[in-house]
Amino acid sequence: xxxxxxxxxxxxxxxxxxIAQQDGTGEVLMMAWMNEAAVERTLATEKVTYWSRxxxxxxxxxETSGHTQQLVELRVDCDRDCLxxxxxxxxxxxxxxxxxxxxxxxQDEAEVELMKPEP
Amino acid sequence: xxxxxxxxxxxxxxxxxxIAQQDGTGEVLMMAWMNEAAVERTLATEKVTYWSRxxxxxxxxxETSGHTQQLVELRVDCDRDCLxxxxxxxxxxxxxxxxxxxxxxxQDEAEVELMKPEP
Numbered sequence: 001x002x003x004x005x006x007x008x009x010x011x012x013x014x015x016x017x018x019i020a021q022q023d024g025t026g027e028v029l030m031m032a033w034m035n036e037a038a039v040e041r042t043l044a045t046e047k048v049t050y051w052s053r054x055x056x057x058x059x060x061x062x063e064t065s066g067h068t069q070q071l072v073e074l075r076v077d078c079d080r081d082c083l084x085x086x087x088x089x090x091x092x093x094x095x096x097x098x099x100x101x102x103x104x105x106x107q108d109e110a111e112v113e114l115m116k117p118e119p
Numbered sequence: 120x121x122x123x124x125x126x127x128x129x130x131x132x133x134x135x136x137x138i139a140q141q142d143g144t145g146e147v148l149m150m151a152w153m154n155e156a157a158v159e160r161t162l163a164t165e166k167v168t169y170w171s172r173x174x175x176x177x178x179x180x181x182e183t184s185g186h187t188q189q190l191v192e193l194r195v196d197c198d199r200d201c202l203x204x205x206x207x208x209x210x211x212x213x214x215x216x217x218x219x220x221x222x223x224x225x226q227d228e229a230e231v232e233l234m235k236p237e238p
Contacts (some may be wrong), residue, residue, distance in 0.1 A: 001229060001230045002228055002229055002230075003228055017136055026147075032194070043228075052162070065208055073222040073226070075222075075224050075225070076221070076230070077149070078151065078214065078222070078223075088209065090183050094197050102194040103194075103197070104193070104194060104196075105194050105195075106192070106193045107192070109121055109162075110120060110121055110196070111120045111121075
């Protein structure tokens with residue numbers, strides 16, 4: 001079946017969440033949002049492209065930082081309302097310069113920092 | 120720092136997305152939503168508990184199917200608006216009886232089924 005981005009289920013704002021996972025290691029790097037055009041651009045360019053809700057603009061991941069996400073494979077979930085992008089992440093994925101945005105764990109009711117910013 | 124679920128950033132509906140990832144293998148199993156009380160219940164019971172938007176009720180994963188998610192660790196992202204639950208999934212995570220909800224890949228513009236329902 002040919003994939004049509006219009007068949008995904010978007011929020012009332014026209015957005016769908018996309019989880020980025022590092023190819024090979026399986027590390028979950030971040031979650032951000034795409035609109036239909038961002039899904040199309042991601043597939044066409046193989047550079048993961050989100051929709052920035054704050055800037056209301058396309059956000060080609062790493063375009064300014066150099067911390068790009070090369071698309072390996074895009075996957076759709078059973079409800080067609082969430083995406084999983086398997087990527088090759090260059091450098092840190094997080095704007096705090098950490099490899100992953102999920103660097104804070106809750107352990108024994110306390111917040112614990114799992115990783116430091118990269119030098 | 121003590122973790123307080125009230126410090127997370129919820130949508131206008133009071134919800135926060137939570138990604139479930141299998142401990143050890145790193146497989147991304149599913150994404151669903153929690154509200155503040157579901158976050159508290161998940162941490163208190165170590166059984167991953169979502170908020171069902173369709174039923175408007177707590178959804179203790181696997182409560183009826185037996186396909187439970189034992190919490191290993193809950194993580195918070197840099198923006199505090201997304202959660203990552205590291206879990207031990209019993210059986211399939213997907214309501215289609217597949218291990219993961221992300222069983223459809225987009226390859227060469229076509230949808231490809233990556234895994235079959237478990238017997």
